[in-house]
Each structure stands twice: as C-alpha cells, then as structure tokens.
Amino acid sequence: MAHGAGGKASRRLVEGLFAPLLYPGSQEPLNDAAHLEVGGTRIAFTADSFVVKPLRFPGGSIGELAINGTMNDLAVSGAKGVAITVTFVLEEGLAASVLEAEVRAMSKALKKAGAVIAGGDTKVVERGKADGMYITTAGIGTPLPGIKVDARSVRPGDKILLSGPIGDHGITILLARGDLDFEADLCSDTRSVLPLVEALAAECGPGIRWMRDPTRGGVATALNELARDSGLGIELLEEEIPMHDAVRGACELLGLDPLHIANEGQFLAIVSSEYADIALNALQQTAGGEEARMIGQVQVEPANAVLVTTRYGGSRIVDMLVGDPLPRIC
C-alpha cells in the first residue's frame, strides 16, 4: 500500500523502476505535468488515477476530485487546462444513480474550470473488484505566459508560500470512513487552484521558481522532493503553517503529522525574495486565498532536507511520508 501513498516508497518505485525503463537517460526532475512540444506548440500533459474511498465525502466526491486533481496538476506546472479525458473502471452492479451523480459533479467542475471533455472510456469489472468506481483523468493545457516551474531554479533566500490551511482533505476522508469514534466539522478542501495560480502569475510571474500541490504525502513530501531536486534545504516555521483546529486535534489524537496529510485544494509556491510580499498579497487578495501564508524559506543547509522550527523554538527534520497511515485518500 505504501507504494501508492505518494511518499518515499512511491518515489522509489518511480525512480527505481518506471524512470529507468521509460525515460532512459533523462536527468529532468519529476514535475506534476510534462511540458512538451507537439506540432510546434508547447503543451502541458498529465494524468492521475483516483481510487478514493468513500466515493462521496464532505466537500466533494471522486468525480469532482478527478477533474480538479488533474486541472491542478496542470495549474501548478504553470499551465491552464484546456481538455480532459475521463476513463471509468466501474464495478458490476453499481447503481446508475451513483454514476450519474459523479458525471454531474465532473460536468460542474469542468464548467467552472473552463475546460472540455475530449473523450473517454468505460470498463466494467466484476463485483468486489473496484469499490464502485475508479476514475482516471488525463489533461492537456497551454502554458501560462511568463512562468517557468523548475526545481533547479530555486535559490537560497527564496520564500515558501502556502495557499491555505493544510490537512482538511486527508482528515475529512479519514473521518468519512466512520472507523473512528470522532466527529469534526470539517470539509475536504478540494477545488481548482487555477484562480490562485493565475493571480500569482499575473502579479509576479518572473518571481515564481516552483509550484506543487501537496496531495498524497502532504506538504512534507512535496518539499522533501524539492529539497532533493534542488540540493537545498527548506526551513518551515511551524507557527506560520495555517491549519484548522479539527485537523490539529485529529492529528494529535492519532499520532499523525499534519505535514504528511493530503490536501486537494492547496498549493506551495517558491518565490524569489524580492517578489515574496507581492506574491503573498496577490494570493490573499484573491477569493479563496485569504488564508495564504509565507511559511518558510529556502536555505543552503540542511541540504536535501526539510527542517521545521517549532513554535517553542526547537527544530526537527521532517522526512517524506514513509508507509501509508491513510490509504486511498484520492
């Protein structure tokens, strides 16, 4: 299960098996979407599979997640999604109303994102084989002008921005499964981050070095990947990291680190220091970005690692997610 959790084992799988066979010789860092030249035009291209359990949860559902997840991967790569393909693997006996609800959710999310469905496919597998449905979306988009997202362009002194509170999605899913005797007034943060990315691009395009949406594996995994890809150190200020009390409480009770919990509607941006205030202001002035914060900075040390300075002045190294405390959250 850990190989699907988006953390250390996932990265090992990609670096140890997929990349050597599928991209022999490539030295490019891994991004959320590839930008490639097709017929003389730059196109961004990405894909994700969704196996979230349960299919519906407070604040969203698998269909909506499948659209926004792929649109967000395009957005944080510096592109605006244009078209998407959708494929379903359906479990035999799935109620038509359940499928219809998800198609409606997708349609609504697409309209909001200003993208179209280019096509898709449906397979049906026997009872017990697919938990209702799995959805895979692939998306293509056009680069936002004036932005380049590249871990290798990150420099010591750059600032780290976060678009809003962390952990809402992962903890919401955990609670929605009903395995815990614990209730909280919490919703998934699933949404399109494109309006926030566009605001950032408009105000401080040249200052943007890198972006990522911290989904599986959370903020800690995303920033550990950046630390490794850039060879630099990341310092986070714990007290600056926005978080709802319900998330903090659930994590304390369960012994989870909120920095490892998945988000579906947030993103991290590394911005050069001279643009940092403008960037933070651009996010906070955009609807949905009011809770954005500057949560730390890039340093020379500790190289390849993420250091958290706690609210009491101590510090700790936070690794990528290891294992999978919360499987099947997207």
Place this chain on the structure above:
Amino acid sequence: MAHGAGGKASRRLVEGLFAPLLYPGSQEPLNDAAHLEVGGTRIAFTADSFVVKPLRFPGGSIGELAINGTMNDLAVSGAKGVAITVTFVLEEGLAASVLEAEVRAMSKALKKAGAVIAGGDTKVVERGKADGMYITTAGIGTPLPGIKVDARSVRPGDKILLSGPIGDHGITILLARGDLDFEADLCSDTRSVLPLVEALAAECGPGIRWMRDPTRGGVATALNELARDSGLGIELLEEEIPMHDAVRGACELLGLDPLHIANEGQFLAIVSSEYADIALNALQQTAGGEEARMIGQVQVEPANAVLVTTRYGGSRIVDMLVGDPLPRIC
C-alpha cells in the same frame, strides 16, 4: 458487465448518460480520438483503460496492449501518437517482477511506436481488488496530413477494407483463461496499426472517409456505429472476411459470431470506390497487411444497419454486440 463490453449497452451509457451531461448540445459523431485546437495547433487526444484478464496471454500482455490500444485509437482517428501518460491501479501484494515485466513491455511498444511517456501516476488498492493491475493510458498526437475521418463523409458505393483476419485477440484471451477444454495455436493480434494507416494515408489520403479499430464489440459493432452515424447501410461479404480456422472453429463450438469478437491489431477503413484498389494494394504491400481484404461496401439500404451476405448467398442482419459473451478482453 454488458455496459463495459463496447456494444449496445456501452453506447447507451455514452449516449444516454455521459454525452448529455458532458457534451451538452454536441451533434458530432463519436470517434476513437478527439481532434481539437490547443494553442493554435490541432492535437488528437484519447484515453483508454485496460482491465484484461489474464495480464499476459499468447502474443501480448496488458502493458503492451495499453500502449498499442491508445496509439491505435489515435492512428484510426488520422493521427500519429507523440506522447502518452500511463496510470496504474495496482493490487496490494503484486509481485515487483510482474509490474516490471509490464513496464518493459510498455517501453518496447513505445519505442516501436516512436512515442514518449509524458508522465503518469500509481495508486495501490487492497488485496482482492484490481486483479493485479489496471492500466489507463492517454495519448496525444498530431494529425496525419491530408486525412479526414468523418462518418458523415461516407457515401453509397464506398468500399470497406479490413486490415487482416478477425477474432484472434478475443479468442486468444478466452482460451488463455483456461476455462474451456479447448486448445488452439492462436495468438492475439495486438500490434500498432500505424504503419498500415500511414501506408493508406500516403497512397490514397483523399479517398479515406472513415477508419476504426474494431476492438470490443468487433467488426459488427464498429460497422453498426458507422451505419447509424452515416444513416447508410453496410453490406459485408462473409466469404471475403479473413479469419483463422481456430477462430472459426472456436466460434462455431461456442455459438459466438466472429464479427462480434474483439481485435487489437486490425482496423476498418471506408474508402471511396475510385481509391479502393489503390488502398487495398497499399495495405497488402505493407508488412503486416498481406491479409487485408475488401470485405464489402456502403449502400443506401438497409439504412442504419449491417447486412451480411453469406457464402451460400443468403443474407442476415448483424446487430451490435448485445450483452457480453467475453468480458474483460482489453
């Protein structure tokens, strides 16, 4: 299960649920890949999920099928695949060697097709789900110059070409499951059809009206869709349809119609009558196209239907696949 079989129920699902919600107001016939304008360039875009059981079978495996299936959808839409995304849903406990074998098969198929992997995703689900692995591929491509594939351009008198013998894939999968006390020296026909499509495009581009690869639902379903989309009738000459004896024998024993059996390395082309001989010759002169045949023609009657003239001079209407005699063949 029938909703995933690619026949009548699948079409009802698409026309009754997906299309009205996802493409409101569209009158375009459904094609294997969408051609759309992105950043000023025409791009072909398609996706397919693969849930074939077993994962490996004589002549191929799920990984190779996932690459060729998507590249073929692009090819028969009149495009050359350029880049592909791959997402895996893996079953917990899957042997690394099984995954590695499929990644190797994909790498080999990609190299042959001259395309690259743009990215992907991996999810892991619990034991008992996903039968080892499900794979979804999405592909983008550039239009082959001088070809337009459109069911509405088909005219009475046009000829129907088929690239080679039918039914090998479906019957191979059926036998590979070992449920039948029946053996045959048969391999899946899985392969890239692009070299054949390119040969056709080079020799008779303006004569090509429509192409399709008759996968799930077979030749009968693909041509019934064409009959409906064009409002015309399709006449097939049974004795012209190439078929291996093992496929004919298995179908007779099992009461299956070979016209409903899935293929993974063949395609149908509708060509205007003045180009028909040139087109057939172009296919037969290309490696892998030696067994191509002209199998019938387009007529005014029977409108919206497919009529097969049997080898004894009788005739029968062949409908789309109804139900699913062979589930999970791709």
